Amino acid sequence: MKNRKLIAVVGTMCLFTTTGYAQSRSSADPQIRARLERLFASWTDLDATKAAPFYAKDSDLVFIDVGTEFHGWSDVVAQAPKLFADYRSLKLTLGDDLRTSGSGDTKWATASVRAELAKKGGGVERMGIRYTAIFEKRGKDWLIVHEHLSVPAGAPPQ
16 A cells, blocks of 8 residues: 555656656757747858848847857847858758747847758768857847857767
């Protein structure tokens, strides 16, 4: 009898724990999720001008992309062709761990992202990325005012 009660208590605790975990994993703002998915799709052919509608254009903003720091959107547009010179396409896949938070006209998002860079000479480079973005509501759109992509330290290639 004692074992049945213990199993019931542990089972109930596991149910509450996994239910809470599943709910927290789906806590991302659907509007921000959709915006990020459209943003990532816009980078497919590595043309920064196609991603431009998702970013604020203030000259003092900072965007950090795996080892490169850009100052203002014009810097991204100027440097992207050099950074992507050896590649023909990019596929970014948003992880299911997206989290969003914020209030008023400011929101932030964090997620894991899977990147696949197809090389012009053949082959594909794959990597796992940690992604963080800060959004500001400007007019009717949520624009990125800061973005940071990094590779986790010591992470094995994926």
